Amino acid sequence: MRLAMVGAGNVATHLSKALINAGYPVAQVWSRNIDNAVNLALEIGANSIANIEEISSDVEMIILAIADDAIAEIAQKLPINSDRIILHTCGSMPLDVLNMHPKFGVIYPIQTFSKNTELDFGQIPLCIEAHNNETLNVLYSIAKNLSNNVAKVSSENRMRIHIAAVFACNFTNYFYSLAHELLLNAQLEFDIIKPLIKETALKVMLSNPEEVQTGPAKRNDQSTIDKHLELLKNQPSIKDLYALISQNIVKKYSKS
Amino acid sequence: MRLAMVGAGNVATHLSKALINAGYPVAQVWSRNIDNAVNLALEIGANSIANIEEISSDVEMIILAIADDAIAEIAQKLPINSDRIILHTCGSMPLDVLNMHPKFGVIYPIQTFSKNTELDFGQIPLCIEAHNNETLNVLYSIAKNLSNNVAKVSSENRMRIHIAAVFACNFTNYFYSLAHELLLNAQLEFDIIKPLIKETALKVMLSNPEEVQTGPAKRNDQSTIDKHLELLKNQPSIKDLYALISQNIVKKYSKS
Numbered sequence: 001m002r003l004a005m006v007g008a009g010n011v012a013t014h015l016s017k018a019l020i021n022a023g024y025p026v027a028q029v030w031s032r033n034i035d036n037a038v039n040l041a042l043e044i045g046a047n048s049i050a051n052i053e054e055i056s057s058d059v060e061m062i063i064l065a066i067a068d069d070a071i072a073e074i075a076q077k078l079p080i081n082s083d084r085i086i087l088h089t090c091g092s093m094p095l096d097v098l099n100m101h102p103k104f105g106v107i108y109p110i111q112t113f114s115k116n117t118e119l120d121f122g123q124i125p126l127c128i129e130a131h132n133n134e135t136l137n138v139l140y141s142i143a144k145n146l147s148n149n150v151a152k153v154s155s156e157n158r159m160r161i162h163i164a165a166v167f168a169c170n171f172t173n174y175f176y177s178l179a180h181e182l183l184l185n186a187q188l189e190f191d192i193i194k195p196l197i198k199e200t201a202l203k204v205m206l207s208n209p210e211e212v213q214t215g216p217a218k219r220n221d222q223s224t225i226d227k228h229l230e231l232l233k234n235q236p237s238i239k240d241l242y243a244l245i246s247q248n249i250v251k252k253y254s255k256s
Numbered sequence: 257m258r259l260a261m262v263g264a265g266n267v268a269t270h271l272s273k274a275l276i277n278a279g280y281p282v283a284q285v286w287s288r289n290i291d292n293a294v295n296l297a298l299e300i301g302a303n304s305i306a307n308i309e310e311i312s313s314d315v316e317m318i319i320l321a322i323a324d325d326a327i328a329e330i331a332q333k334l335p336i337n338s339d340r341i342i343l344h345t346c347g348s349m350p351l352d353v354l355n356m357h358p359k360f361g362v363i364y365p366i367q368t369f370s371k372n373t374e375l376d377f378g379q380i381p382l383c384i385e386a387h388n389n390e391t392l393n394v395l396y397s398i399a400k401n402l403s404n405n406v407a408k409v410s411s412e413n414r415m416r417i418h419i420a421a422v423f424a425c426n427f428t429n430y431f432y433s434l435a436h437e438l439l440l441n442a443q444l445e446f447d448i449i450k451p452l453i454k455e456t457a458l459k460v461m462l463s464n465p466e467e468v469q470t471g472p473a474k475r476n477d478q479s480t481i482d483k484h485l486e487l488l489k490n491q492p493s494i495k496d497l498y499a500l501i502s503q504n505i506v507k508k509y510s511k512s
Contacts, residue, residue: 010470068472068480092472092480110452114468117459125448151448160442161449163484163498164435168449169456170471171501172428174508177465179420186416192381192407193417193424194461196366200425201457203373205450209433212370214266215426216324216348224324224348228419237504242419244500245427248493252430 001142004028004059006052006074008036010113011089012065016044018121022145028055032070052077063107064088064098072097085135091162094155095129105130105139108158109147112169121146127153127161178238217249257398260284260315262308262330264292266369267345268321272300274377278401284311288326308333319363320344320354328353341391347418350411351385361386361395364414365403368425377402383409383417434494473505 003024005016008031016026026046031037034050041048049055052074055062062078064071068090075086075098085103091110098104108127111119126143128150130136136152143150153161176197180190203212216224225246232239259280261272264287272282282302287293290306297304305311308330311318318334320327324346331342331354341359347366354360364383367375382399384406386392392408399406409417432453436446459468472480481502488495 067475068477092483110449112452112456112459112468112470114459114463114470117455117463117468119455123451125451149448149451153444157442157444159483159487160438161444162480163487164438164444164449165452166471166473166484166498167431167438168435169452170469170473170505171431172453172456173460173465173469173471174473174501174505175423175427175431176460177469179424180465182416182420182423186413188409188413188417188420190460190464192405193366193420195379195381195405196368196421196425197428197457197460199373199375200368200428201453203368203370204429204432204446204453207370207373208446209429209436212368212373213426213429213433214368214370215422217422217426217430219323221324224418227348227415228422231415231419241500241504242422244497245430248497249426249430252433 001060002027002056002058004030004055004062005040005046005065006030006062007065008033008040009065010115011109012063013040013043013115014111014113014119014121015063015065015089015107015109016040016046018146019142020044021121022142024142024145027059030055032066053079055079057081059084061085061087068093075100085138087139091165092159095131096155099131103131103135105135106155106158107139107143108153108161110161110165112165112173122148125149125151127151127158129153129155129158178241182238213249213253215249217246218253220250220254257316258283258312258314260286260311260318261296261302261321262286262318263321264289264296265321266371267365268319269296269299269371270367270369270375270377271319271321271345271363271365272296272302274402275398276300277377278398280398280401283315286311288322309335311335313337315340317341317343324349331356341394343395347421348415351387352411355387359387359391361391362411362414363395363399364409364418366417366421368421368429378404381405381407383407383414385409385411385414434497438494469505469509471505473502474509476506476510 003026029037029041029046030049030052037048082102086098086101106129110125126147128139259282285293285297285302286305286308293304338358342354342357362385366381382403384395
């Protein structure tokens with residue numbers, strides 16, 4: 001099966017490499033940013049194309065690994081081809097955004113991708129969805145060759161997973177960067193909390209997060225919370241976040 | 257050096273075991289909750305005592321591993337003994353809360369402890385502080401036997417580290433539990449985002465968190481943010497958090 005990759009960002013890069021490793025050649029790469037397309041194509045041994053219309057007629061699957069709000073527009077530009085499957089990779093775009101094509105589906109990897117970070121793709125949960133069972137079976141067989149962890153997930157549940165992922169990953173990483181900022185402001189090294197970050201994540205591999213919550217808000221230790229808010233008084237946006245989240249945690253654990 | 261442990265919670269448990277492994281016998285355990293004291297004493301081969309006044313006169317160091325707001329009160333109850341070092345283990349209590357005693361200090365482990373989670377104590381950063389250099393040297397030599405990662409940290413910087421830890425650990429774990437809740441509500445398994453949680457934490461072992469931020473808010477993808485807020489409309493406290501943090505992330509990355 002010959003593939004074309006539309007997009008050359010973090011997801012496109014990791015997914016292209018995983019596909020090639022699994023024996024699915026990515027023949028062509030297109031990106032709005034031609035330099036990115038050229039770079040990814042070079043990296044994976046594909047051809048970059050400057051116009052999306054140049055996607056070869058023998059490409060059997062086109063994967064749109066692009067920003068959510070670009071999918072509908074780009075999908076519209078692809079020629080209708082009754083033998084070809086069009087996929088997107090987004091958490092929060094419904095399957096039907098691709099329904100101008102005869103065959104379409106979704107492969108959504110539940111992972112955070114950065115270009116320079118190596119990943120074991122085989123461990124990444126892949127959510128698949130398709131317009132009919134035949135296409136779903138094609139996606140299932142590809143996905144199973146990419147990962148041990150493949151699940152059929154509806155568009156609505158995919159979006160729920162995406163929201164959960166925003167909390168568990170994007171917001172979490174933002175908090176790492178607030179911690180980083182707080183430590184740097186005090187001439188302290190970020191290194192000093194790395195074991196804590198690691199342990200916090202590893203603990204929930206084995207325990208429910210509710211059961212391993214710790215900290216001043218969990219203990220409803222208002223005097224510590226107040227001291228922290230006082231020290232944060234010159235950083236109002238961090239202080240407001242601290243207050244709001246502490247309040248939520250206090251409420252959650254004082255109920256039980 | 258004979259020690260007494262005051263407290264029998266998560267920190268007391270892990271620290272007692274680490275001390276014993278490093279060759280510092282914990283002779284006595286006291287806790288406000290006598291059952292907890294008995295259980296910890298049994299687990300580590302110490303004696304539990306029902307009254308804090310029973311701390312043996314040959315105990316050379318008493319460690320207060322108790323809630324922040326109990327430290328001043330308990331420290332007051334300990335007999336004054338010019339040969340004995342009194343320690344606490346809190347992030348946000350100043351050293352001076354113990355200054356009614358002749359010798360005093362702090363060992364603050366930057367870690368999240370749950371009783372049933374095994375930890376490699378040797379990797380835990382320990383912040384130490386003491387009223388004079390002689391006591392500091394004693395603490396340093398004990399701390400170096402417990403961990404490879406020991407730093408002298410002032411009371412104020414210790415509190416800054418604690419605030420950073422609240423974001424990087426307590427709030428992060430709270431977000432894991434929100435993710436858990438969102439997934440369970442949709443009959444989805446928490447397992448499905450575990451690889452993401454792990455990768456998010458591991459990524460910042462090697463990269464600055466600012467550089468590996470991903471997600472809709474980082475991309476200022478308002479249409480996805482709006483869809484997520486719409487799906488969260490019946491969970492107003494989660495929705496408000498989502499909106500506030502997304503706003504902060506958008507602001508941070510649109511500046512740069």
